[in-house]
Amino acid sequence: MVQETPRVASLVLEMPDWPGHLAGQHVDVRVTAEDGYQAERSYSIASSPEDSRLAITVERLDDGEVSPYLVGELRIGDKVELRGPIGGYFVWRPADERPLLLVGGGSGVVPLMAMIRHRVAINSKTPTRLLYSSRSQDDIIYRAELERLAARADGLTVAHTLTRMQPAGWDGYARRIDLAMLSEVAWPRHEMPLTFVCGPTPLVESVASLMVDMGYDPPSIKTERFGPTGG
Amino acid sequence: MSFISRGFRGKRRDTASSSRLPPGQYIVTDYPVLSAGPTPRIPLNEWTFVIEGEIDKPRSWNWEEFRKLPTEQVTKDIHCVTKWSKFDTGWTGVSMDKILEGVETAAEYTVQFSYGGYTTNLPLEDLTGGKAWVVYEFDGQPLHPEHGGPARMLVPHLYFWKSAKWIRGIRLVNEDEPGFWETNGYHNYGDPWREQRYWGD
Numbered sequence: 001m002v003q004e005t006p007r008v009a010s011l012v013l014e015m016p017d018w019p020g021h022l023a024g025q026h027v028d029v030r031v032t033a034e035d036g037y038q039a040e041r042s043y044s045i046a047s048s049p050e051d052s053r054l055a056i057t058v059e060r061l062d063d064g065e066v067s068p069y070l071v072g073e074l075r076i077g078d079k080v081e082l083r084g085p086i087g088g089y090f091v092w093r094p095a096d097e098r099p100l101l102l103v104g105g106g107s108g109v110v111p112l113m114a115m116i117r118h119r120v121a122i123n124s125k126t127p128t129r130l131l132y133s134s135r136s137q138d139d140i141i142y143r144a145e146l147e148r149l150a151a152r153a154d155g156l157t158v159a160h161t162l163t164r165m166q167p168a169g170w171d172g173y174a175r176r177i178d179l180a181m182l183s184e185v186a187w188p189r190h191e192m193p194l195t196f197v198c199g200p201t202p203l204v205e206s207v208a209s210l211m212v213d214m215g216y217d218p219p220s221i222k223t224e225r226f227g228p229t230g231g
Numbered sequence: 232m233s234f235i236s237r238g239f240r241g242k243r244r245d246t247a248s249s250s251r252l253p254p255g256q257y258i259v260t261d262y263p264v265l266s267a268g269p270t271p272r273i274p275l276n277e278w279t280f281v282i283e284g285e286i287d288k289p290r291s292w293n294w295e296e297f298r299k300l301p302t303e304q305v306t307k308d309i310h311c312v313t314k315w316s317k318f319d320t321g322w323t324g325v326s327m328d329k330i331l332e333g334v335e336t337a338a339e340y341t342v343q344f345s346y347g348g349y350t351t352n353l354p355l356e357d358l359t360g361g362k363a364w365v366v367y368e369f370d371g372q373p374l375h376p377e378h379g380g381p382a383r384m385l386v387p388h389l390y391f392w393k394s395a396k397w398i399r400g401i402r403l404v405n406e407d408e409p410g411f412w413e414t415n416g417y418h419n420y421g422d423p424w425r426e427q428r429y430w431g432d
Contacts (some may be wrong), residue, residue: 010340027426030255031236036232040255041239042313065242065257073238081233086429089267201264205377208269218269219348225264 001057001074004141007046008107009071010046010057013080021049024111024196025116027056028085031066039050041066043180044110044224048117057141059196060106090196090224094118097222098194099187100128103177103207105199106139111224113142116156131185133177133203136165143188173190177203179189179210189215198224251308256316260318263315264377267411269348271376271397278381280365282330283402287336290330293383294429298367300325305364307387309394310423322385324366327358336350338403343384343395350393350410352419353386355403359415365398388418390428 002010023045030040047055058188061069074080092100092115099121102112109132119126134140140160150158161181173181187193195216197207204225211221247324252258275294283289292300304323310316338383341358344350367382368375374380379396386394394413416425427432 031235031241033239033240033241034235038255039239039257040314059275069236069239075237078237079234080236083429086416089412173254201377205264205270212269218271221269223266223268225266 001073004057005070008057008059008141010055010072011074013054013056013082015054016069016117017180020053021045021054021085021086022088022091023049023114025114026111027054027082027086028086029056030081030083031071032060032081033068039066042086044114046110046113046117047112048121049152050118050121057107057110057113063096070164070227080081090198090222092118092196094122094126094195096194097126099191099197100126101186101193102128103132103195103197103199104130105133105203106135106178107141108197108199108203108224108226109141111198115196116146116149119156120152120154125155127187129159129185129187130156130158131141131161131181132158133161133163133199134164137167137170145183164174177207177210179214182210182214186211186214186216192217193220196224197221197224201225249393251318252316252355252429255428256310256314256423258276259315259317262317262378262380263311263313265311265313265392266351266377266396268347270342271345273346273376273381273397277311280382280398280424281405282334283321283400284342284403285405286334286403290334297382299363301329303364305366306384307385309387310393311326311430312390312392312417312421312423322364322366323368323371324382324385326361327363327365328361330365331359334403336403338366338405339408340404342402342404342408344399345395346397346399346404348411349395349397350374350408351393352408352410352413353374353389353393357393360425362386365371388422390418390423394418 026042026044032038043056046057058070061067084088104112146158204223278294281291305322308318364385366385383396384394
């Protein structure tokens with residue numbers, strides 16, 4: 001269990017017989033109360049396929065049903081029932097040599113992190129840019145790890161934007177992702193990048209539309225949205 | 232095999248609603264958006280809807296023609312494979328029975344295809360008999376592009392990915408042709424009451 005931010009924790013799971021996964025896939029987690037009542041939710045896998053243990057990163061939603069349990073109640077040694085890996089669309093396969101643009105909002109960074117970790121684990125040189133929108137510096141998930149990976153200067157760059165609160169001396173962006181920001185961060189169109197966008201629906205809708213307006217080919221923009229509901 | 236999750240209580244729902252809720256689903260009151268890729272923008276004067284494939288002559292309608300077809304207002308529960316269900320959603324549109332009226336075809340399967348390239352497959356019998364509509368209003372308002380406007384399919388007895396957004400037409404086919412999610416790990420049929428979410432369910 002790794003507390004990533006005040007609201008977000010990663011669960012690291014020993015998975016006997018895990019069949020392996022692709023970066024970007026998710027799992028379904030099922031929890032069962034003593035009387036047999038069950039609830040299920042989907043969570044993105046955060047770990048690289050190469051990692052020996054499976055990590056999922058969960059944001060606690062105050063009115064959620066499953067996430068407060070996973071983030072607040074679960075203890076080391078507890079068992080978790082899960083199913084997966086699931087999904088064959090929002091996945092990055094390293095054989096695809098297109099430059100990567102990863103755009104994440106909040107916990108939408110999780111499947112993108114699986115891609116970044118996968119890229120590092122296999123020593124891929126795929127040029128990769130992450131544009132990551134958080135509310136404040138304290139809300140940045142994987143902050144130290146991203147800093148460390150970007151410092152390797154192996155083709156990964158990380159740009160943050162903080163939309164609500166910025167610390168003194170902040171030199172990153174300080175607004176919602178907009179056309180000017182994407183124009184600075186995105187790969188030029190002629191490089192034919194592959195783009196993954198994951199986050200709350202308004203962010204995804206806005207970023208994907210802006211990318212289309214900028215002339216990027218719609219099929220090269222893969223999106224995963226999550227609404228305010230969930231668990 | 233499930234085991235008890237120590238300390239998990241969950242949010243209970245009343246029994247009246249639980250009989251309407253398929254296994255593994257929970258109720259939402261807002262309307263989450265799930266789509267693969269950017270939202271297509273389709274000007275109404277370029278919109279057409281077509282029935283093609285195993286049919287003597289394809290049928291097509293432009294927006295104006297389509298809006299002259301007899302409409303129905305339906306209220307349905309919808310179930311998304313990502314586990315939310317929304318009760319009593321109100322739609323206005325045209326019944327597939329009306330759209331397919333008089334069509335003679337030997338095809339047993341269909342492929343819904345959309346602006347933006349999305350596809351999803353269904354047996355023809357799941358689109359007829361008062362089970363499917365092409366809808367263009369949600370709660371009395373024009374359907375927002377995020378939710379599939381100008382027009383989307385409504386096939387509420389199956390998981391909602393079987394109701395294509397931004398519908399452009401339906402192809403009648405002799406052989407079943409798995410669509411976008413069906414080739415990406417999701418169940419070929421998608422009955423929420425049998426929890427047919429993924430391959431192997």
